[in-house]
Amino acid sequence: MKKATETVTELKRGKYDAYYPISKLKENNVNRDCVKSHSKKFQKKLTTNNWMMPIVISEKGDILEGHHRLDGAKGLGQTTVPVYIVDWIDTDVKKQHLKSIISLNNGNRAWKPLDYLKSYRGENKDYKFVLNAYNENLKNISLGNIIITFFGGRATTKSYKDGEYQIENKESAKYVLRRIVGISSKFGKSKVIAYCVRDMIELSYGKSHAEQEYLFDKYDELLTTESPLATSVTDLKPTMISYINKFNDKQ
Numbered sequence: 001m002k003k004a005t006e007t008v009t010e011l012k013r014g015k016y017d018a019y020y021p022i023s024k025l026k027e028n029n030v031n032r033d034c035v036k037s038h039s040k041k042f043q044k045k046l047t048t049n050n051w052m053m054p055i056v057i058s059e060k061g062d063i064l065e066g067h068h069r070l071d072g073a074k075g076l077g078q079t080t081v082p083v084y085i086v087d088w089i090d091t092d093v094k095k096q097h098l099k100s101i102i103s104l105n106n107g108n109r110a111w112k113p114l115d116y117l118k119s120y121r122g123e124n125k126d127y128k129f130v131l132n133a134y135n136e137n138l139k140n141i142s143l144g145n146i147i148i149t150f151f152g153g154r155a156t157t158k159s160y161k162d163g164e165y166q167i168e169n170k171e172s173a174k175y176v177l178r179r180i181v182g183i184s185s186k187f188g189k190s191k192v193i194a195y196c197v198r199d200m201i202e203l204s205y206g207k208s209h210a211e212q213e214y215l216f217d218k219y220d221e222l223l224t225t226e227s228p229l230a231t232s233v234t235d236l237k238p239t240m241i242s243y244i245n246k247f248n249d250k251q
Contacts, residue, residue: 014086016054021080025055025070026062028097035068042072054082056104062091065104094123095163102161113143113155120163126150127163129170133177140184141177142194145201149173149180152205172212176204179216187223191231199237203244211244218243 045052046069055066063070064086073081091097098119102111114134121128130150134143147155150173151165159165167173180201184192200219204212218240222230229239 012086012088014056014084016082016084018082019080020055020057020083022070022074022078024061025057025081025083026060027067027070028062028091028101036071038068039071039075042069043075046072046076051082054084057083057085058089058091058097059085059087060091062097064089064091064097064100098163111161113147113160116155116161116163117143117147124163124165126165126167129167137177137181140181141197145180145194145197146177148198148201148205149176169206172206172209175209175212176201176216179212183216183220183223186220191223193231193233195233196231196236200240203237203240207244211247214247215240215244 053066053069055069056064057066058064070081089096089100102116102119114131117127117131117134121131130146133150134141134146137146141149144155147153147160147165150167150170151160152168153160153165155161180197184197200215204215207215219230222236222239229235
């Protein structure tokens with residue numbers, strides 16, 4: 001219980017409108033993609049329970065939370081929806097808009113690494129570049145590994161989720177990606193294990209072109225000779241460190 005002398009901060013409150021026209025709502029391209037199966041679930045929920053939760057929007061009608069709910073309502077032929085209108089989010093500022101969307105939506109269905117790439121691609125050119133690189137090579141490299149390749153960090157970090165990652169050396173990263181894609185295409189996913197690929201990428205990040213070339217040549221050699229080291233989640237990394245140390249000692 002608070003003491004009588006303590007001041008309780010007044011929290012901002014929005015306005016409720018039970019019959020807001022759908023035609024006035026503004027869907028946006030900073031939100032993650034809508035999943036049709038998720039929208040269908042909301043259709044069923046609306047039919048069974050009616051409106052239990054409003055859609056959260058800005059004063060300008062930009063949707064902050066409730067895209068799937070809106071999709072479900074449209075599928076039921078609705079022309080109006082209940083909304084909760086907040087006036088303290090400036091949706092003209094893309095990053096502020098996106099942060100509010102992520103904060104609200106994560107409570108419903110957690111955002112995945114791909115959602116962040118897609119959502120920040122409009123304001124961070126490096127996220128757009130990495131998204132394009134992933135779409136072009138998704139058959140041969142995982143999203144997590146392509147993020148490490150270009151950003152040197154993982155998709156679980158706050159910086160990644162805040163849209164702050166930058167590509168430090170694009171040409172170096174493009175070379176690593178080219179080698180990984182080539183090796184994956186050559187040997188197949190059964191031999192080129194994602195965990196081992198991650199070790200190779202992390203070891204080569206920030207290295208000179210000569211060091212990167214040597215590392216991937218040795219990795220290719222291990223796979224070609226069917227060495228158990230090539231698929232070992234415990235032994236590949238220390239083996240590669242030993243190789244690169246010997247390589248540098250000779251230089």
